[in-house]
Amino acid sequence: MVVAKSWTMVRHFEGAPKPEDFKLVNTELPSLKDGELLLESEFLSVDPYIRPYSKEKLKEGDIILGSQVARVVESNNAAFPVGGYYVAYAGWTTHFISDGTGLDALPSNWPDNLPRSLALGAVGMPGVTAYYGLLEICKPKEGDVLLVNAAAGAVGSLVGQIGKIKGCKVVGSAGSDEKLTFLKEIGFDEAFNYKTVSSLAEALKTASPEGYDCYFDNVGGKFSDAALQQMKDFGRITVCGAISQYNDSVPPSGPYIQPYILFKQLLMQGFLVWTWKNRYPEAQKQLLQWIAEGKLKYHEHITNGFENMPAGFIGMLKGENVGKAIIIV
Numbered sequence: 477m478v479v480a481k482s483w484t485m486v487r488h489f490e491g492a493p494k495p496e497d498f499k500l501v502n503t504e505l506p507s508l509k510d511g512e513l514l515l516e517s518e519f520l521s522v523d524p525y526i527r528p529y530s531k532e533k534l535k536e537g538d539i540i541l542g543s544q545v546a547r548v549v550e551s552n553n554a555a556f557p558v559g560g561y562y563v564a565y566a567g568w569t570t571h572f573i574s575d576g577t578g579l580d581a582l583p584s585n586w587p588d589n590l591p592r593s594l595a596l597g598a599v600g601m602p603g604v605t606a607y608y609g610l611l612e613i614c615k616p617k618e619g620d621v622l623l624v625n626a627a628a629g630a631v632g633s634l635v636g637q638i639g640k641i642k643g644c645k646v647v648g649s650a651g652s653d654e655k656l657t658f659l660k661e662i663g664f665d666e667a668f669n670y671k672t673v674s675s676l677a678e679a680l681k682t683a684s685p686e687g688y689d690c691y692f693d694n695v696g697g698k699f700s701d702a703a704l705q706q707m708k709d710f711g712r713i714t715v716c717g718a719i720s721q722y723n724d725s726v727p728p729s730g731p732y733i734q735p736y737i738l739f740k741q742l743l744m745q746g747f748l749v750w751t752w753k754n755r756y757p758e759a760q761k762q763l764l765q766w767i768a769e770g771k772l773k774y775h776e777h778i779t780n781g782f783e784n785m786p787a788g789f790i791g792m793l794k795g796e797n798v799g800k801a802i803i804i805v
């Protein structure tokens with residue numbers, strides 16, 4: 477008999493998630509039926525979308541939503557043999573039973589020397605987000621100036637490096653000086669700490685006096701208000717995330733952006749990564765190749781211990797992570 481440990485939501489988040497919003501519960505799992513398999517989570521992912529989506533998708537007492545890399549430990553389904561690894565979307569739990577629906581095998585050419593946790597990061601959902609969000613919407617060209625915020629995080633750090641691969645000058649903003657050092661190490665041309673600069677407008681102008689062709693926005697809010705005004709004519713903006721606003725219960729009122737979009741003839745598009753669900757393999761193949769060639773560096777911020785998962789999530793939302801925030805069970 478297997479006991480699954482799971483983190484559940486005690487109450488809906490108000491403002492920033494707090495440790496008391498989470499409760500650890502133990503559940504005895506039943507024996508497997510025909511066609512079923514038992515999986516054990518090895519790595520779990522803490523992602524920003526959990527904050528806004530939990531309000532819409534969870535009720536109090538539910539297991540917190542999220543994804544993991546899990547190993548099949550028992551199987552009554554020949555299509556999923558014991559020892560296989562899958563990306564699953566089973567929520568914050570150590571063990572779960574599946575009939576195989578919704579399990580994604582790791583890319584078949586997974587190199588032996590790469591940690592499987594990358595299937596939740598640089599070669600997983602955040603990697604695909606960076607890849608298509610940048611290439612399909614910003615459409616960067618050689619010599620373009622690309623701006624990305626939350627630049628030292630899972631998505632942002634990849635966006636900047638893909639921008640460099642495509643021949644852009646890349647400017648990043650992040651929330652600590654340690655992160656600025658990291659950005660320089662992975663090839664960003666300019667980086668500034670948005671928390672300590674006296675003026676966002678000045679910092680953006682100093683980093684690129686001629687303005688920006690491409691802006692990959694992970695943050696929204698005041699940062700975007702400032703960035704929009706620094707776009708070049710015909711600039712392209714990818715609206716990937718709005719993390720500065722996920723804890724707001726009342727939408728803030730901000731500057732009205734239409735005149736900037738109109739006068740500069742900007743293109744601005746939001747997207748959700750599952751739009752490209754059918755094209756994951758194509759992006760993953762390219763991401764794996766760039767990693768193998770040393771053109772794309774990955775960094776993981778590891779929290780050890782399933783019992784520390786809420787702390788890992790809360791810390792990521794506060795900006796404690798450099799690279800992808802991962803929990804090792």
Ligand SMILES: NC(=O)C1=CN([C@@H]2O[C@H](COP(=O)(O)OP(=O)(O)OC[C@H]3O[C@@H](n4cnc5c(N)ncnc54)[C@H](OP(=O)(O)O)[C@@H]3O)[C@@H](O)[C@H]2O)C=CC1
Nearest residue numbers: 524629630631650651694716717718719720747748749795
């Ligand atoms: N559209 C889509 O399909 C997807 C969108 N996303 C979005 O991409 C963004 C980045 O996600 P991901 O890379 O996984 O997360 P990160 O690894 O970048 O972690 C989140 C980071 O956000 C930054 N941050 C937190 N609060 C604020 C704030 N108030 N202002 C500015 N920055 C803040 C912190 O970095 P710092 O120290 O710099 O403040 C923190 O490290 C998120 O907005 C997420 O929702 C992600 C995946 C798919």
Ligand SMILES: CCCCC/C=C\CC(=O)/C=C/C=C/C=C/[C@@H](O)CCCC(=O)O
Nearest residue numbers: 524525528529532543565596600601717750
């Ligand atoms: C209800 C308001 C929602 C606002 C949008 C919030 C955030 C944008 C964002 O971060 C979206 C992320 C989407 C993630 C999708 C994940 C799923 O495809 C499952 C991921 C499993 C995996 O790791 O592959």
